[in-house]
Amino acid sequence: MDDSESEKDYSAYFAPDIMKQLPVATTIGNHDNAKYYGYHFNVPNETELEDPGNAGGDYSFTYGDVLFMNLNTNSGNTEEHVQFMEKAVEDTADQAIKWKIVVFHHSIYSVGGHAEEEEILKLREGLVPAIDALDIDAVLMGHDHSYARTHQMENFKPLKGETVKGDAAKSPEGTVYITANSSSGSKFYDLADGKEPYVAVKAQLEVPTFTNVAITPDSLSFETYRTDTMQKVDAYQINKE
Numbered sequence: 001m002d003d004s005e006s007e008k009d010y011s012a013y014f015a016p017d018i019m020k021q022l023p024v025a026t027t028i029g030n031h032d033n034a035k036y037y038g039y040h041f042n043v044p045n046e047t048e049l050e051d052p053g054n055a056g057g058d059y060s061f062t063y064g065d066v067l068f069m070n071l072n073t074n075s076g077n078t079e080e081h082v083q084f085m086e087k088a089v090e091d092t093a094d095q096a097i098k099w100k101i102v103v104f105h106h107s108i109y110s111v112g113g114h115a116e117e118e119e120i121l122k123l124r125e126g127l128v129p130a131i132d133a134l135d136i137d138a139v140l141m142g143h144d145h146s147y148a149r150t151h152q153m154e155n156f157k158p159l160k161g162e163t164v165k166g167d168a169a170k171s172p173e174g175t176v177y178i179t180a181n182s183s184s185g186s187k188f189y190d191l192a193d194g195k196e197p198y199v200a201v202k203a204q205l206e207v208p209t210f211t212n213v214a215i216t217p218d219s220l221s222f223e224t225y226r227t228d229t230m231q232k233v234d235a236y237q238i239n240k241e
């Protein structure tokens with residue numbers, strides 16, 4: 001949403017027929033900073049947060065052998081987020097979980113203008129140690145309206161030797177962080193001038209893109225496409241035995 005209190009914006013989101021047929025697992029963004037968000041989406045296993053906008057809490061769910069954990073990073077209280085992730089992993093310890101994916105809005109490893117902001121650096125400092133400790137496979141993010149995929153990351157550092165055979169990693173250490181660009185094309189941000197040591201791929205095509213996440217018992221793959229030509233612009237895969 002652009003306006004957190006606009007029913008017109010919510011109506012536009014739900015208007016396409018396809019939205020009436022697909023399940024969605026939404027993520028609270030910085031524009032969703034009002035209680036109206038919760039009027040439109042029901043999420044499972046939701047926590048309460050010190051969220052100034054009262055949009056909602058963190059939530060989790062399992063799908064097959066995947067545990068998804070979705071954070072509301074409008075709240076900068078990383079201790080609450082860490083406690084939530086630890087409990088979600090603990091509560092599913094008796095299930096055959098092979099993959100763990102965390103989703104939140106404010107990218108902590110982006111290549112745009114927000115990358116070095118104080119609130120982003122605090123989120124990175126507070127969340128990364130827990131992401132490492134919980135063996136999270138992938139973190140999916142947004143906010144900076146430009147595309148970025150990191151190397152496998154651990155202890156705030158890139159593990160560049162973990163990528164083998166092109167864009168496939170075999171039972172790698174660490175976590176890959178992916179920042180999505182704009183899927184609607186409403187706005188695009190310029191890439192920052194710096195050479196971020198964590199980045200494996202970055203791009204600003206000024207064209208809407210989307211990422212397809214495919215999960216099999218042995219692999220977790222990410223393929224990103226342009227919406228105008230359907231050209232694949234990035235691909236990455238993690239393989240596990």
